[in-house]
Amino acid sequence: MSQQVLWYISRGTGMVSLLLLSTTMVLGALTGGRFAHASWPRFTVSGLHRSMSLVGLGFVGAHVATAVIDSYAGIGWLDVLVPFTSVYRPLWLGLGAIAFDLVVALVATSLMRPRIDPRGWRIVHWAAYACWPLAVAHGLGAGPADARLTWVLAVNAGCVLAVVVAVTWRATASHPDTVARGGGGW
Amino acid sequence: MSRPAAGRRGGDARLGVNPITCRAHGLCAELLPELIGLDEWGYPILAASPVPPQLLEMARDAVAACPTLALRLSGAR
Ligand code: SF4
Numbered sequence: 001m002s003q004q005v006l007w008y009i010s011r012g013t014g015m016v017s018l019l020l021l022s023t024t025m026v027l028g029a030l031t032g033g034r035f036a037h038a039s040w041p042r043f044t045v046s047g048l049h050r051s052m053s054l055v056g057l058g059f060v061g062a063h064v065a066t067a068v069i070d071s072y073a074g075i076g077w078l079d080v081l082v083p084f085t086s087v088y089r090p091l092w093l094g095l096g097a098i099a100f101d102l103v104v105a106l107v108a109t110s111l112m113r114p115r116i117d118p119r120g121w122r123i124v125h126w127a128a129y130a131c132w133p134l135a136v137a138h139g140l141g142a143g144p145a146d147a148r149l150t151w152v153l154a155v156n157a158g159c160v161l162a163v164v165v166a167v168t169w170r171a172t173a174s175h176p177d178t179v180a181r182g183g184g185g186w
Numbered sequence: 187m188s189r190p191a192a193g194r195r196g197g198d199a200r201l202g203v204n205p206i207t208c209r210a211h212g213l214c215a216e217l218l219p220e221l222i223g224l225d226e227w228g229y230p231i232l233a234a235s236p237v238p239p240q241l242l243e244m245a246r247d248a249v250a251a252c253p254t255l256a257l258r259l260s261g262a263r
Contacts (some may be wrong), residue, residue, distance in 0.1 A: 036212065042216055180227075
């Protein structure tokens with residue numbers, strides 16, 4: 001019984017992680033595109049981006065920990081960090097492991113930002129664009145029973161739509177600084 | 187640069203911006219309008235005067251909020 005509870009918690013926190021990471025992506029894209037509005041100043045957007053990423057990491061941590069502690073799927077601690085080593089759905093769990101590694105790297109470099117080379121931070125931060133799709137694919141592939149549920153698919157579709165719209169806006173947003181830097185400097 | 191006695195009074199604390207790394211995000215001007223304005227392209231214009239002690243905390247917040255770490259506070263303890 002308690003094992004079932006862990007398995008449910010793992011699936012639930014995984015869903016919440018999807019929502020939080022997607023929100024973080026949207027807010028990050030808005031920050032990068034210098035979104036500003038009278039009722040949504042930039043420090044609100046970037047402050048929320050930072051706090052959402054931390055809450056997101058917390059839920060990802062809970063998602064990963066409960067999946068390992070629960071013995072149902074036989075997922076080991078190493079499988080969490082090293083991709084494609086799991087016996088249980090190695091491909092889909094592997095994508096999750098890569099995404100997890102990237103999330104940890106993203107948050108760690110951001111917390112150390114004042115002490116590391118800003119260029120290094122930027123390069124790692126671009127990995128968010130690889131991390132998020134991997135996390136979405138992991139969610140849909142690792143939980144096929146859940147992913148068949150209409151509301152789960154709807155949440156996934158909503159997250160994908162929100163992130164695609166925000167990133168497209170960022171990529172097309174014109175700003176004096178991007179123009180001055182030849183369009184290459186987000 | 188560090189003169190603790192003067193820094194404690196806040197008389198020495200000054201804001202500086204790295205014009206290369208500043209990407210005109212403008213957060214600093216939102217958080218510290220008392221000392222930071224924006225030019226027509228969105229780049230910050232810093233007050234020439236030192237940061238008064240009562241604004242030091244807000245100046246630190248603005249420095250921490252800058253997405254590119256272009257804003258610096260020097261001489262403050
Ligand atoms: S917050 Fe940073 S990047 Fe934005 S205008 Fe101020 S110094 Fe420049």
